[in-house]
Amino acid sequence: MNTVMTADNPQQELQATLLFVDDEPNILSALRRLFRPLGYRIFIAESGAQGLEIFDSEAIDLVISDMRMPVMDGAQFLEQVRLKSPDTVRILLTGYADISSTIDAINKGQIYRYIAKPWEDNDICLTVRHALEQKILEREKARLEELTHKQNEELRDLNANLEEKVKARTEEVRQTMGFLEVAHERLKKSFLTSIRVFSNLMELREGEMSGHSRRVADLAHKLAKRMGMSDTEVQDVMVAALLHDIGQIGLPDKLLHKPFNTLAGEERAAVMKHPVVGQTALMALEQLHGAARLIRSHHERFDGQGFPDALSGLAIPLGARVLTVANEYDAAQQGYLMSKRLNAEDALTFIKEGRGKRYDPQVVDAFLAMLGGGEPVPYEREIALHTGDLKPDMVLTRDLMTRDGLLLLARDYILDDTLIDQLKNYERTDGRPMVVHVKVKG
Template sequence: MTETEIETLPAAEPATILFVDDEANILSSLKRLFRPLGYRIFIAESGAAGLQVFEQNPIDLVISDMRMPEMNGAEFLEKVRAKWPDAVRILLTGYADVTSTIAAINKGEIYRYIAKPWDDNDIVLTVKHALERKNLELEKLRLEALTLKQNEALKDLNANLEAKVRERTEEVRQTMGFLEVAHKQLKESYLTSLKVFANLMELREGAMGGHSRRVADYARRLAQRLGLSDSEVQDVMFAGLLHDIGKIGLPDHLLHKPFSALTAEERAEVIKHPAIGQAALMALENMKEAARLIRSHHERFDGMGYPDGLSGIAIPRGARILAVANDYDAVQTGSVLSRRLTETEAREFLLEGRGKRYDPKVADVFLEMLGGIDSSGYAGPEVKILATALRKGMVLARDLVSHDGLLLLSKDYLLDDAMIEQIRSFEQAEGKPLAIYVRPGKE
């Protein structure tokens, strides 16, 4: 045998092996072969003696001869299986007794049988592989027990949460129930992953908790109204649930700060999240299409979005749906603008972005789904001016957007001297005049 053919187990926790044979020379040979490998070795010259060793010591693996007086190998291994089922059992046979070997397999449920005379390399590798398999099974049991313990801890935590959180958890559970019905053919690990991702986002959203669930529901209903197939509707809904998964790595102060209030450096970090979200989900085969939608849900219909600057129908239809559903909820939770919009104002925000931020058809169908909008508030003068002409008390008539498509200030923002100075400084740094639309305000 070469050194590479014999691998020792870690010295800290050596495996324990028992050899049972009525021939002393066989036991000596096995001891000489296995002792240098770092195992703890026990020997017994009969089945009865082997059972005594089991009573007194934890045994990981036992190799027993078949032909022994009083109690043969099959009988011995059957007793071992009954009382110590976790011990790996190997039969050593020196004659072609098919009936006895079959009895050992059936009664002792042996891992493998080895014929005498054995090949040293073969028996060493057999033991090595058997112990590796045993360790994998023990690790599986450990992980299952750990998962059960963590699940129980989570149940205890949920049981003590305030009523509002319990209601939200129930809503998430209902959404997960819909996903399970819609995807009966998905593997259990895939469903579990979706639940974990959704729960992680809910835990971090804080005051905005439920945003992903609401976006998923809006997007699902909108996709159905637009005539998407069942599989496309499901992809849109999954993308809605996980559209902000790329934000998990962001610090808390960025998650709870409106996008319009972010500095240039902070925005550079935040706008990475669609691509990060896609990358995080690409390993899941059934999530590849949803991941593609997540990447593009911040693209704009006019081509001024991110991360790829797509425009028009080059933006996946599901992503165009997500953009409308996401912004409608986000402007009401305060994650986009400097103030939270009312439901009516949110609808007006979508109408203002029709053909610019959003696919006109998608926006129209969504507004129809919500029950329409009173557009009378859009009547009134607006004028395009230079930053140098801005005055305190003016109100933005349209969103103020950078040349890269980033929202700087939202429509209806009341300008003061400090903000006017910031706009002028930003325009000077950009080197290009901004498209600024204002209407007179009340002094």
């Protein structure tokens, strides 16, 4: 099958339809014998009128017409073809004696080419093939021009309306974000309200000593903010303060009202389990994992003599160190720590005496300044440094991660010369500058 390749896909094949018009049957037979093996669809007509009738029922891609025909010669026929089917390729067969008629056909029929008789088979086949290829290219050109025109119109419309569309979309996004923010705030308030309600239910067992968790939460919240903790960390401290005694729910009533320093061995062992029990009770709620970690550590001591994990110094989470001071300041006044209740002044003295032993000195200083029990002291703030600016005893304020998400050092880690050298070596190996967040006085 002889086929023509389309312009946008050279592998796509298109079968062409040819029409031969001549009043001499032998010429028509010769043309049909020449082109039929090439796979074209072929129609023949012995006159111009018969050829025009074929155009009424068939889509003809290319027509070859003899010049000398009775009634309607080739020039007249091809002129009618041009009017009836302008996309059809028109080729004229002519003799050397028909120059003037050929010129007339060129002018009126706007023929693609004329071929002199007798023709060379290879030449006429190539002429037909090239003509059909050009037809396909012109058709594809017209399609692309139409597509380009359509896309340009769409682009002009888009550009004309883009600003309005952007404004409208921006307003939709702003409204949606506003709704989400309102919904988030409502959820946050509902969450905190639920925590407070649950805390109040827990305190129903405490009788006249109820209100301890609310007071601790208020003190811890203020102290955490004074320490420069983030909003998320402050919220974890407050939630942990409200629920810090949740692990005592299963303890007998007699132990709840008995000062810790008067407990017997087995009683003390039972009470010392409550931080772990409290953490475990909250682990099913993902939003409370941060608070649960602080609840576990709120009975740790800065000197390492606390429970349940005997953590010391900055290994104790900062939120837990804050919670410990707030908790024991109120507990001392309620008689939870020792056999007698202390007034507010004596409770504050008790906190001062525990500085560096039971409590983080920095937290105690901030607490005293907050309550007016001491001179205001500058609390530490966070700065970002390159490894070349790090000094021993600086404390990390954030987890130090690799760019692949691996933990190098955890927050609250105290740097020394060896660690600083290791960080510098890692930075050289990684090929990227490292930024380390540490605490400084400010």
